[in-house]
Amino acid sequence: MQPRVPRTRVIATAIVVMSLVALGGTLVPALWYEMFTRQEPGRVAYALLSVTGMLALYGRLLWGNLMRRTHPRHRVGLAVIAAISCLLPAVLGPVWAAALVMPAGLIPLVLPLRAAVPVTAVGALGITGYGLLLGLPTPTVVYEFFWFPFAALSGYISYWLFHVVQELREARAELARAAVGEERQRFARDLHDVLGHSLQAVALRAEVAERYLDRDEERVRKELAEIQRMARDSVRDVREVVRGYRATSLRTELDGASAVLSAAGIRCRPPQGFPDLPAHVHQPLGWVAREAVTNVLRHSSATWCRIEVTATGGGVRLEIVNDGAGRRAAPDGGSGLAGLAERIAAADGEFTAGHRGDGTFGVRAVVPVESPRHAGELRAEGAG
Template identity: 65%
Template sequence: MTLLPLIAEAGRQVQPRIGRPGAFAAVIVALTLLTLTGMLLPALWYELFVRSEPGRVALAVAATAAICATYGRLLWLNLRRRTAPAHRIGLAALTVACWGLPPVMGAEVGWGNLLMFPAGLIAVVLPLRQAVAVTGVATVLTPGYGVLLGLPPLTVLYELFGVPVAAFSGYVTVWMYHIVQELRRARAELARSAVGEERLRFARDLHDVLGHSLQAVALRAEVAERYLERDPGRVRKELTEIQAMAREAVGDVREIVRGYRATSLRTELDGMSAVLQAAGIRCRRPEISPRLPAHVHEPLGRVAREAATNVLRHSTATWCLITVWADDDRMWLEISNDGAGPGRRAPGGAPHRPGSGLTGLAERIAAAGGEFTAGPVGDGTFRVAAAVPLLPARGPAGKGRT
């Protein structure tokens, strides 16, 4: 199983489903308005079924609808990050309506609850510092106004503590909504990043495998063509090698797709020396200890594969020297050849420039905790050197030795 299905499966199992931002904001506004309307239900009940005066009923319904509509509009716009200076005018108008209606309708029958309504929007509409100051003033003025209206002592005490709580609740509601949306965007960005990394890994693997394999196939085909009329036996041998390389390349591609491809340094060096020798480049593979730590095969094997491809494609080398050794804490692979003269050119006659292969190798070795260098070292010699730790990044104590 590759990384992409794992990411999707983990997302289905761990992440909760979060609605679209607009739907989420609409739910918050609807629940808030439902709460506010519930606070006014006793007053509306009194006007509708006790007093039953058409003029007062119409005023009560119209005022409640206007207050809830203004409150919901301001909350919605600020949830959607559409804050504007004009919203302060809306908050002031809402405050005038909420503080002006109780003396007209009678604060003692439930309309006094309107005094706390504007507090929930203070920290939503105003900047934080201004909201703190206004909340402090409202905490003092609201109970004082309630005393002037003749509200019961318990109601006045409730308003004394309810105003700062309502202001804080409004602030937390908007803040949490924005946090959820930022987390949603961050999760989407992480998913895109994971997909990008998986594509990059897949591209590197294809480059490493097919670049080397196709170059080797092309070389064997050139050798077969060279001996086509002089040595039929050699041609048959080269064709057999081409068939084996093609089958191996197909198998490697299938393993890459499955995400299970394992690289062996010994195998890579065997293939590298065989291909270079077939191209007329002197090359001898060093002996590799069977006790070589398993985790070094993948990065160093890819270095060997990329180096072989570059020697065949970009150099005029006559010899290639491969050295493998270990120091106190690292395993080293060094590959040198004499094909880095000033006249070296890439296929097609263009001056050689470092390709994506060496860049990808540097990233892989760095990810493994090692170091990587590649470049000419003078006298027409090009050197590639890579080192990886003998101990895995999170392995048990102790050092593996070659």
């Protein structure tokens, strides 16, 4: 099962916390040395204040840049972190050499990329010369020379992946809105094609009738009769459009579900090869499929949707499960699900929908192939 992608703030918080834990962990040996080996209150206080201030400022800058709240003063904050990281080994000794790499991860976030690359290269060379000047061991200096650009690259990759996930989430929401909007436009276009010509013709006939109102009653009567006929034809055409739009079947809905969900970035593979079903089974299950897929698009943050059609005990079971309902669904299940329950009950079937223990949301409908009501209708037709 693919894990659900958390919200943007949750991901940003996780990145900040993990970064601070990782950076703080590199300084724990030096801090432990000051507190439990040297045990000089002045040095311990200086170390604690420096580490606390540096990590707090680091976390603030990282959070602001992840949330795109950039500001020119962030460069001042980066300079302050660099100054503290350089002072720690100078004041407290070589045991604090790891602090020299602290500002590296923020360089590609605070500075533009075209400036971050040369600054990272200068920083790697700078801490190498500074470490030699302080008398740090050669292996430590070499290690930090390679560690500095690696830390900068790691910060940039985290920043880039964070915003890629955010943009993909926004793109998927936009695709879902586009899919719903496209269906509305299709219906509006069909309705316009049906009514546009008819209503224009009715208007012209009414103008003709008005023109002959005082001169030729027979012509007016004929025009009014024609207007009535055209109006009835228009009503019939509209009913046919609405009936075609509202009529559904399980096979039709499943054929379109995969394409619509895939366009919205939701993995879905519809079932293949299920047998032909009678109309009284196809239509209610088709309504279930349509409403369930619509709910996945409109009301969830799903990454996958599973659709299963199986034969069970003289009936057909349709089950649609997705991983993105969360807690955003209405507590009462919503009017759409209530309508589905009524439709399935009318077909002598069973309907359930709700959250499951594994964090998914499922819709399940079972319709008998030979319901008592349908069997009675067949007997009545045979007797006729």
